[in-house]
Amino acid sequence: MAQKQPVDYVNPFIGTTNYGTTNPGAQVPQGLMNVSPFNVMGSTLNKVDKDARWWSTPYEHNNKFLTGLAHVNLSGVGCPDMGSLLLMASSGKLNVDYHAYGSTYREEKASPGYYTALLDKYNIRLESSATARVGITRFTFPKGEHNILLNLGEGLTNETGATVRRVSDTEVEGSKLLGSFCYTNNQAVYPIYFVMRINKAPVSAGYWKFQRAGEEWENDWNKDAGKYKIFTDYRGELSGDDIGTFFTVKTDENEAVEVQLAVSFVSMENARRNLEAEQPVGGFDAIHKQAKAAWNKDLSKIEVTGGSEDERTVFYTALYHALIHPNVFQDVNGEYPAMESRQTLHTDRNRYTVFSLWDTYRNVQPLMSLLFPDRQTDMIRSMIGMYKENGWMPKWELYSRESYTMDGDPAVPVIVDAWMKGLRDYDIESVYEAFYKSATVTDSTNRIRPDNADYTKLHYVPLRDSFDNSVSHAIEYYVADWNLAQLAASLGKTADAEMFAKRAQGYKNYYSKEYGTFRPILPNGSFLTPFDPLMGANFEPNHGFHEGNAWNYSFAVPHDIPGLVKLMGGKRNFVDKLQSTFDKGFFDVTNEPDMLYPHIFSEIDGEEWRTQKLVSNILKTHFTNMPGGIPGNDDTGTMSTWALMNMMGIYPLCPGRPDYTVVTPVFDKVVIHLDPAYHDGASQVVIRKAGTGNYIKNIRIDGKLNKGFKIAHDKLIHSKEIVIETMNR
Numbered sequence: 001m002a003q004k005q006p007v008d009y010v011n012p013f014i015g016t017t018n019y020g021t022t023n024p025g026a027q028v029p030q031g032l033m034n035v036s037p038f039n040v041m042g043s044t045l046n047k048v049d050k051d052a053r054w055w056s057t058p059y060e061h062n063n064k065f066l067t068g069l070a071h072v073n074l075s076g077v078g079c080p081d082m083g084s085l086l087l088m089a090s091s092g093k094l095n096v097d098y099h100a101y102g103s104t105y106r107e108e109k110a111s112p113g114y115y116t117a118l119l120d121k122y123n124i125r126l127e128s129s130a131t132a133r134v135g136i137t138r139f140t141f142p143k144g145e146h147n148i149l150l151n152l153g154e155g156l157t158n159e160t161g162a163t164v165r166r167v168s169d170t171e172v173e174g175s176k177l178l179g180s181f182c183y184t185n186n187q188a189v190y191p192i193y194f195v196m197r198i199n200k201a202p203v204s205a206g207y208w209k210f211q212r213a214g215e216e217w218e219n220d221w222n223k224d225a226g227k228y229k230i231f232t233d234y235r236g237e238l239s240g241d242d243i244g245t246f247f248t249v250k251t252d253e254n255e256a257v258e259v260q261l262a263v264s265f266v267s268m269e270n271a272r273r274n275l276e277a278e279q280p281v282g283g284f285d286a287i288h289k290q291a292k293a294a295w296n297k298d299l300s301k302i303e304v305t306g307g308s309e310d311e312r313t314v315f316y317t318a319l320y321h322a323l324i325h326p327n328v329f330q331d332v333n334g335e336y337p338a339m340e341s342r343q344t345l346h347t348d349r350n351r352y353t354v355f356s357l358w359d360t361y362r363n364v365q366p367l368m369s370l371l372f373p374d375r376q377t378d379m380i381r382s383m384i385g386m387y388k389e390n391g392w393m394p395k396w397e398l399y400s401r402e403s404y405t406m407d408g409d410p411a412v413p414v415i416v417d418a419w420m421k422g423l424r425d426y427d428i429e430s431v432y433e434a435f436y437k438s439a440t441v442t443d444s445t446n447r448i449r450p451d452n453a454d455y456t457k458l459h460y461v462p463l464r465d466s467f468d469n470s471v472s473h474a475i476e477y478y479v480a481d482w483n484l485a486q487l488a489a490s491l492g493k494t495a496d497a498e499m500f501a502k503r504a505q506g507y508k509n510y511y512s513k514e515y516g517t518f519r520p521i522l523p524n525g526s527f528l529t530p531f532d533p534l535m536g537a538n539f540e541p542n543h544g545f546h547e548g549n550a551w552n553y554s555f556a557v558p559h560d561i562p563g564l565v566k567l568m569g570g571k572r573n574f575v576d577k578l579q580s581t582f583d584k585g586f587f588d589v590t591n592e593p594d595m596l597y598p599h600i601f602s603e604i605d606g607e608e609w610r611t612q613k614l615v616s617n618i619l620k621t622h623f624t625n626m627p628g629g630i631p632g633n634d635d636t637g638t639m640s641t642w643a644l645m646n647m648m649g650i651y652p653l654c655p656g657r658p659d660y661t662v663v664t665p666v667f668d669k670v671v672i673h674l675d676p677a678y679h680d681g682a683s684q685v686v687i688r689k690a691g692t693g694n695y696i697k698n699i700r701i702d703g704k705l706n707k708g709f710k711i712a713h714d715k716l717i718h719s720k721e722i723v724i725e726t727m728n729r
Helices: 216-221 267-280 284-299 309-322 365-369 373-390 411-420 428-440 452-458 470-490 494-503 507-512 557-566 571-583 597-603 610-620 638-648 714-715
Strands: 033-040 068-071 084-091 101-112 114-120 124-130 135-142 144-153 162-168 171-177 187-196 204-210 228-231 237-240 241-253 255-264 304-306 336-338 345-346 396-398 659-662 669-673 685-691 695-701 709-710 722-727
Touching: 033 135, 033 695, 068 114, 068 135, 068 204, 068 336, 084 135, 084 187, 084 255, 084 610, 101 284, 114 284, 124 284, 135 144, 135 284, 135 365, 135 373, 144 255, 144 695, 162 241, 171 267, 187 267, 204 237, 204 365, 237 241, 237 452, 241 255, 241 373, 255 267, 284 309, 304 309, 309 638, 365 411, 365 638, 365 669, 373 428, 396 685, 411 428, 411 470, 428 452, 428 470, 452 557, 470 494, 470 557, 507 557, 557 571, 571 597, 571 695, 597 610, 597 659, 610 638, 709 714
Parallel strands: 685 722
Antiparallel strands: 033 068, 068 084, 084 144, 101 114, 114 124, 124 135, 135 255, 144 241, 162 171, 162 237, 171 187, 187 255, 204 228, 204 241, 304 669, 336 345, 659 709, 669 685, 695 722
16 A cells, blocks of 8 residues: 555545634645535525525535535635635536525545535536636536536625626636625625636527516516526626526536636636636646645645654644635736736736735744745735735735735734744835834824824723724734834834834733733723623624633733733733633633733743643644534634644744744654755754653754753754653653
């Protein structure tokens, strides 16, 4: 039996329930195209229906009813968008109502770059794979007459409206409106353009459109009122909110028909260019093989030895999830839509999109700096491009529109962290200009820091609306400003460095000795009364805190743990208070601000063992080789990256501080392959665990005893072997 490669360990079904919001769809690393099964509408057989509740992913593992394959999807997010261009097959008489043509399914399998299932109703096998911008699906039919359907009316997006036009008997093109992600900016909409073709001549083809019902007298005359109208003779352009197109084919037993669907956010012409460049003649098996090889190459950047089969699966699936977003955005000719204006621009490098920065600045982007510094550099250049095109750095950018979702100024820690780790092949003056602007502009044009007038004057943000996110905003500003201070100092801007460093200390204003937590401050300068530090659990609206409570934020000051220790009454009080967040169940690993809590103990001499114990327990409890094996939204790879970096034995506690907290590795040996062009000629570093204990006794770097439980980034990449000696307590 051949030895397993990294790609063979990936289980794309991890995170597809328990609100992980990943999907098992086919794609390539950092690819724009994702072809995911869509099983969240159309039947009471489904546990979850997108139209019955808030739902943000095209797939739920416990659902049973499939209504198509969605093209271009988001992974791990908490808000609905995308998940459109639904491709489906049926047999027999044409029915274009998804409630009727949907089907239960079995024999479902997924692996990197591949998804397959058998539709029970029709005995049709579907298989999907992808290149960067083009999806391919192979339907294997029984003998008879069958329908290939493209539903343009449904999807996860909050927008409606589409257009389609028949180009030939085997090809259609069109566009669909997407956007309004998280409903935060309802003007952030954009079209996705597509070209779809099949490789078999149909016996018939056409469109459908749902016709609105009118008054009773009108309906007497209009037989299509309130129904789907089928168009077979009309070949022009069709537009509407609930439309689609179909091809009817006649096949022999086990005959396969391939369907390719290419997309572009620039034009239909570019969608066709993408199709011709990436999949000129189709060929499903070859495309699947290429996708698998691309994944294995990327996943092999880290090689692990030891651990259980399940642990290796959890690890490589986590790395797989970390390499989905941000994803490439430009077409094969280098064209992409400019930020906000949508003007067509050109790049000779990769232009990236889907910057969920409030999430990813904590670990995904630092991971990219370590494993793929070339991509991280292009991601930073993409962010600089957005600033030059629109006047602001991205916050939560999606396909060149800004959603303004979540808090803070998260582009700052992303770029400063990379800069402090030696990634500097980009326009740092423009970076600093952009950051200084968002940190100092105090009028209403500043949507990155909307409450900056209060913050710059008071060094905190008062609660001006009962359920605003004032404390959460300020805590993120402190992290950003501390990072800005590091960058300013690096660039010789001493006065700016001092100003931003002083601002970053403003977190102390929020500390309430009465409760031992951060507490909202009213406009008159007094603390909010009454106050419940546990208010905010389970997404309950909360005074001053966003998606969490005071306990989830009160230790989220990674840039000044010594100052926080002093503020909270000294080492013993601080340790007891932090430990109580775990003992009393206040800690929430799924919540970004307190993800770092277990690692804070490693900042305190003699308490590092707590980090090692907690991380080990969290990994074993919450990250498993099961569909529910991610404890909440993966947040474009953030939860997965928390797991994989801790499993390796290193974790970036504080962005902008170029070091890693050392924890007990899960594996006996971890080989990290480096990029010599970015890592001073170094090609790899080995992390080796010595012993079977759960706690760290010593850390030796190339034979020399390391002081403490941190490793500087520079030391890591210049090491040949790091040995972590373990023991039992």
